Amino acid sequence: MSTTEKLLDAAETRMRKGGYNAVSFRDLANDTNIKSSSVHYHYPKKEDLGSALVERYSKQYFDTLAANTKTATSTEQNLRAFQAIIRHALVQDDAICLCGLLGAERAGLPSVVANGVQHFFEKNIKWLESILSENMPDAQKTASANTLLAGHQGAMMLARSTNDNKVFDIITDQLIAQTI
Amino acid sequence: MSTTEKLLDAAETRMRKGGYNAVSFRDLANDTNIKSSSVHYHYPKKEDLGSALVERYSKQYFDTLAANTKTATSTEQNLRAFQAIIRHALVQDDAICLCGLLGAERAGLPSVVANGVQHFFEKNIKWLESILSENMPDAQKTASANTLLAGHQGAMMLARSTNDNKVFDIITDQLIAQTI
DNA sequence: TCCTGTCTATCTATTGATAGAAAAGTAAGC
DNA sequence: GCTTACTTTTCTATCAATAGATAGACAGGA
Numbered sequence: 001m002s003t004t005e006k007l008l009d010a011a012e013t014r015m016r017k018g019g020y021n022a023v024s025f026r027d028l029a030n031d032t033n034i035k036s037s038s039v040h041y042h043y044p045k046k047e048d049l050g051s052a053l054v055e056r057y058s059k060q061y062f063d064t065l066a067a068n069t070k071t072a073t074s075t076e077q078n079l080r081a082f083q084a085i086i087r088h089a090l091v092q093d094d095a096i097c098l099c100g101l102l103g104a105e106r107a108g109l110p111s112v113v114a115n116g117v118q119h120f121f122e123k124n125i126k127w128l129e130s131i132l133s134e135n136m137p138d139a140q141k142t143a144s145a146n147t148l149l150a151g152h153q154g155a156m157m158l159a160r161s162t163n164d165n166k167v168f169d170i171i172t173d174q175l176i177a178q179t180i
Numbered sequence: 181m182s183t184t185e186k187l188l189d190a191a192e193t194r195m196r197k198g199g200y201n202a203v204s205f206r207d208l209a210n211d212t213n214i215k216s217s218s219v220h221y222h223y224p225k226k227e228d229l230g231s232a233l234v235e236r237y238s239k240q241y242f243d244t245l246a247a248n249t250k251t252a253t254s255t256e257q258n259l260r261a262f263q264a265i266i267r268h269a270l271v272q273d274d275a276i277c278l279c280g281l282l283g284a285e286r287a288g289l290p291s292v293v294a295n296g297v298q299h300f301f302e303k304n305i306k307w308l309e310s311i312l313s314e315n316m317p318d319a320q321k322t323a324s325a326n327t328l329l330a331g332h333q334g335a336m337m338l339a340r341s342t343n344d345n346k347v348f349d350i351i352t353d354q355l356i357a358q359t360i
Numbered sequence: 361t362c363c364t365g366t367c368t369a370t371c372t373a374t375t376g377a378t379a380g381a382a383a384a385g386t387a388a389g390c
Numbered sequence: 391g392c393t394t395a396c397t398t399t400t401c402t403a404t405c406a407a408t409a410g411a412t413a414g415a416c417a418g419g420a
Contacts, residue, residue, distance in 0.1 A: 003399085003400095017287035017288055018201070018285055018287055018288020018289075019199050019200075019201065019284070019285045019288060020199075021198070021199065021201035021202060022201060022285070022288045024374075024375065024376080025375080025376065025377085026374075026375080026376095034399095034400065034401090035400070035401060035402080036376090036377090037377085037378080037379095037400080037401070037402080037403090038399070038400050038401075040376085040377065040378080041398090041399065041400075042399090044377085045376080045377085046376065046377095095287065096284055099341075100284060100337065101284045101285065103337045103338070103340065103341035104199070104276055104280060104281045104284045104285075104337050104340075105198055105199045105202070105281065105284075105285075106340050106341055107197035107198055107275065107340070108197055108198020108199060108202045109198075114341075117341055118341055118342055118343065121338060121341050121342055122342065142350065143350045143351070143353075143354045144354070146335075146338065146347050146350055146351045146354075147331060147350075147351045147354045147355060149334070149338060150330075150331055150334030150335045150337070150338045150347075150351045151327060151330055151331045151334055151355075152334070153334040153337060153338065154329070154330030154331055154332070154333040154334025154335070154337070155326075155330045155334070157280065157283045157284050157330070157333060157334070157337075158283070158301060158326065158329060158330045158333065160283065160284075160286050160287070161279075161283035161286055161294075161297055161298055161301050162298055162301055162302065163298065167326050167330075170322065170323045170326055170327075171323070171326045171327045171330045173323075174323045174324070174326075174327045175327060175331075178358045183365085183366095204408075204409065204410080205409080205410065205411085206408075206409080206410095214365090214366070214367090215366070215367060215368080216410085216411090217366080217367070217368080217369090217411085217412080217413095218365070218366050218367075220410080220411065220412080221364090221365065221366075222365090224411085225410080225411085226409095226410065226411095361420100362419105362420085363418100363419090363420080364417100364418085364419085364420100365416105365417085365418090365419105366415105366416085366417080366418100367414100367415080367416070367417090368413105368414090368415080368416095369412105369413090369414090369415100370411100370412085370413085371410105371411080371412075371413100372409100372410095372411090372412105373408100373409075373410085373411105374407100374408080374409065374410100375406100375407075375408065375409075376405105376406100376407090376408100377404100377405080377406090377407105378403105378404085378405075379402105379403090379404085379405100380401100380402090380403090381400105381401080381402075381403100382399105382400080382401065382402090383398100383399080383400070383401080384397100384398080384399070384400085385396105385397080385398070385399085386395100386396080386397075386398090387394105387395090387396085387397100388393105388394085388395085388396100389392105389393085389394080389395100390391105390392085390393085390394100
């Protein structure tokens, strides 16, 4: 694995736990067994690192979404794939969505990072609108897409806050049932 | 206004923008025109400050909720008050919920602060369950309460992330319509 | 006289960041 | 195969700024 990938892995793990300011160059250097000055070689400024991380996260997320909905033929199948991907990120990594956390911290982020987060959410909305029933009026599509996205992100936050992943399933099952 | 109140005000403003690590003793000292050592006099450790802030925030939140639902006679009236309080926090303060942000950062917080956040959300769930229709089965109450809370918190995050408060109204209107 | 609150002064640790040397790898020419 | 030249990567060493935190002096009111 390349050094940049190792750095992004370490940064993602740390950032998804404590946020943007919980990641330092020295932490990443220790995690990857190099010196902090070498981290700066790959990512001169912290916002370069943050921006690259959001880009990679977003790409992986939508690649997985595309792969896991390749054979989906209904809104419900698409939504179940959406739910499962987010659930996996919560349970497997024991952390919330990178962009969910950075979105909450938005006002304290470098603008290049904040823009990446905004783009991630806009793509999410577009995808959700695209898989909702064609019978649904556009305004209703927008509302449902936003509700599903906010609900899934909020569900992750709530599950971690109360230390109970069951609430994620309860919430997202209900959201999907209310949509289809 | 007392110094501790001024300090908590300054801390709340900063923390609700950038998170726990975006607040420093020197920032608060400058905001309140005292020295950082004097801040330590009132809150010896940062976790004391964080904990006191979450306590005050939670108290104000539930006090307002109680006051604004005093004459409410239906689930819808209660939910509209709930929605309005959160909306006010988003629009007026141009920031998301303190506990929503700290909940996202939970893994990086001192445990005393994380516990305060958890308690805040548990109280929210209990209140929401208490105002839902008595005809509703308990399991359904729990699901709806969690969905409403996660949805409102996620809606704040999404509104700030996309720089568009309209999505808050769209999401929360839909959530309430789906519940009553 | 005591208590509350603020001050000056200072400490250690950590932060993001940089300059420049050294090493490791790559490719071309002989 | 060996040497030279160049590029990429990592290193040592260091910087100024900021972090949370503490000791002890000083001021003012009860």
